[in-house]
Amino acid sequence: MTTALSHQKAINKQASEFVVRLYSGELTAKEEERIICWCEENEFHQQAFDQALSLWDMSAELSPHVGWRQKLEKRFYHLRYLAASILVFMFSFMLFFNTTSIDTSVQPQLPSTYRTAIGEISSVGLPDGSTISLNTNTQINVEFNDNYRELWLQTGEAFFDIAKDPSRPFLIHTGTKTVRVVGTKFNIKLSQSGFDIAVAEGIVAVEESAKSGSNQQVEKSEGVFLEAGAIASFNNSNAIIAKKNEVTVEKAQSWRTGYLRFDDERLEKVIASFNRYRTKKIEIDDKLAHLRISGVFKLSDGDAILTALEATLPIEAQIDTDRIILLKK
């Protein structure tokens, strides 16, 4: 009896997990297949799934009690105070040691370097409260002083969530151009010829980088202002292609969630995107480049993409020691 009960509970648990995944909106083809197989396996599974769905639907009708949320938020506020006090403690600790070793005049700090390896995605919290998410194979240098917050994007792609500080603009240098912001969210991806920028929130200004040299004042252009929803490409000769498109902005930063999303994209492009996250690169036969594919892929799944491709396209993956080649079946 108890085993029957625990068996039923295991089924219920699986059904709940499937329902919650279904409503995540990020379901993969593989997961879809798993859910359908599981439900078709026997009537108890199907029943459990249907009942979980029906409870899920019904719970939307629960009355919104005010008390429900407040209690918990209070708990988190306590945690916040705790976290804040720990931070204050740590800062005063650091200050104490800093002041004992360095003289009191505020020295510009040396630029700190952050980098990610191929396939790695990492978030960096800066002392001003800004957060920089680094995509695969990316390097940034950061230097803060009293007047500016400066950052050099050396390689790769990063999403910037910049804390507001009107007294100290945040400057991002990308070689030929400088992106100037006060507090906003946006994505920058370096390319061979320049960079792409997608603005998620606020306004950013893209200006010519100040050249150490003669006619800097004369050539100083007004810069280009980009608002939320803008996508723009810059190359070294100052060309700009800007358009307002929220969907693409959302897509441009999809890597932050650990997923890549494609809608009817050329296989060639899909593989190029994946290769940015892989050490063992995927190569494709030219004859396959034009094939199209849609789907959401988890970056950490590694070779799951190969299984998905083999299942949906007339493709065969040949796995060598140092590379993977996709061939026409």
Add this chain to the structure above:
Amino acid sequence: MKVVYINTQSAIAQSAKDNDVLYELTYEHEAALRRFIRIRARANSSETEDILQEMYTKLFSLDGLAAKTEERQDTFRSFLFKVVTNLIIDRERRAKVRAQEEHESFSDTHYSSKANEPEEQANIAEKLSDIEKVLNNINPVHKTAFVLCRVEGKAYREISDILGVSVSTVEKYISAALTAIRNKVQN
């Protein structure tokens, strides 16, 4: 229903433009929506397309949705899932009524379905209070995640921001709450 526009020309132009914008915004989610419909409604491909079509009709009938959507791209997909869920529930209800009509061709089906209503209402109210009881006895974090999702209609990502945990943890919390409900509340 009759709609009177003061300036018909521009109102129609505006709504056509809105529909274009809406279509463009929604198109990106179509693959996910099809997958959702296939599982949720156990629909074959032609039924799936029907439901998708109904969804577009519904979306185009909502006033000012395009403008609202442009502001809330991040949670638009969960909104679409809600719309589609309601359409599927409606379809299932209609299918049930049709099945009843076939069986009870002599009785007045409208009367009989109305007669069932108060009973069903009471039944639902009872279950809701059961669900509430379960929620009050589980881990409060699981409960909060569940309530934010189901009652306040927040997307997983928003809940993850509120609670300061990852999206996959949010999914675990909500799923734990749903399991607890399922284990206690019988359908």
